Amino acid sequence: MLKVENVVKEFDGFRAVDELSFKIEKNTITGLIGPNGAGKTTTFNIIAGALNLDKGEVYLADQKVNDYPAYQIARLGLARTFQIPRALKKMTVIENLMLVPNGQSGENLFNSWFNRSRVKKEEAANYQKAYQTLEFLELTHLEDELAANLSGGQKKLLEMGRALMADPELILLDEPGAGVNPTLMNKIAENIIKLKERGKTILLIEHNMDLIMNICDKVIVMSDGRYLVEGTPAEIKSNPEVLKAYLGEKTA
């Protein structure tokens, strides 16, 4: 589903991602973990096309997507959420969701003037889909609220909702559980599992080890921009290299 090969990304000589390679199989949940500054979010940004890589290759379903701009990668079936939720503040919750689907004929200005009946029909279907997504996230009561007025946790859910609206094959979740309460955390975990049941592939960055242990099929560990090791959650938990990466080499 996703293949990353020897990817290098430098910022002013600092190697944020260093010869990174890994592969993700279809319909799995993979956790990407590592200490702060390991280059996880940078890797996400490269895969999603938000950053250009300096070297290496990224394949999405066997298609090389190195030089694709972010919006084209999104159209190939990749959706991502942001570490710090990016709600479209002056737009309502339902608008935040209805924005997402691609190929809406009303996205063409001339259609919005001269082909109004078709646009209207599509909008009705789009609304249904967005409303169902809100039901899935249990946010229907906030439908017409401006996104600026949501709580942090609700914004997290909205991020996930936007990713769902794209009907993606591969979903990148950047710390879906950061800063949310345990109840919401469980709900997010359930949602991720439901996504897998629907046939989606998920790659997530997360610091909450309980979440990683509970839902991931495979865990990839990064450290200092490099690929360190991968395995099942249980293997990773007891791997001495991983402990070293997290806790440092010098032990008192």
Place this chain on the structure above:
Amino acid sequence: MTISGLLSYLIFFLTFAGIYAIMALGLNMQRGFAGLFNIGIAGFWAVGAYTAAILTKSPSPNHLGGFNTPIIISLLAAGIFSAILAFLIGIPTLRLREDYLGISTIGIAEIIRLIFTNEAWLSYGVRGISSIPKPFRDIFGQYYNLSFLALVLIVIAIFYYLSEKGIKSPWGRVLRAIREDEEVAKASGKNVFRYRMEALVFGAFMMGVGGALYAHFTGFISPEAFMPMQTTFIVWIMLIIGGSANNFGVLIGAVITWGIWTGTETITSMLPAQYVTQAAAFRVILIGVFLEIILLNMPDGLFPERKFKA
């Protein structure tokens, strides 16, 4: 002042306010909805005005012209030339951060003004183009100003309608999303560059048509008319006072701001002659104070952006 005198002044006032309202609708499309920082309205205005003047005039030895084009064509052509200018500016700047667009537009507006100042074969330089045709003057005779106001109102109605329809559609939703956070729009598969370009070009088209109406109404244009204060900044003030991203608010903002601008002119003209230069500066200060009051009390303008119904 007699009733009819007052009435004709009102018509005159509303026509000018209406032309400014067209500019403000154009700026609102660019700034209000798409978040584009265009501070070169003067340039689009000038291109529209000169296009209309050159196309509609009978031949003159002083400058390019003599095409005798009907006004409908000249209005469209003015919009199109202004739109082409926007397209050319947009190509290099819309991929960059918004301040680059701002710098480019203000720079290009000055360049355009200087071109019309120096290229005499085109525009007769600082002497300007005079006796620009006044459309339908023969038909309406003494009601000419009223008929011109009607024309301006028709143009406003068309642009208002197109603008509202566009902004309430999925197209407008993408625009507003880009304004709020372009990374989100990109991650949702939207071609940010394309939408920005469309908003810039659409807004510039309106400004070009507004410029053409200005040329026909005044009958005389020279580079002097396209200084930034009168043509760019006052439109921005209209947008800010009326309410960015609210087309109705922007129309009201145009009328109020133009009212203050011309009202103070009437008042300061009553001052003794030795204060005339100070008075001109004082008007700018008054507008500034008014802007401050609005910004402090209503940061989103008189009519803030409304919630859009899904």
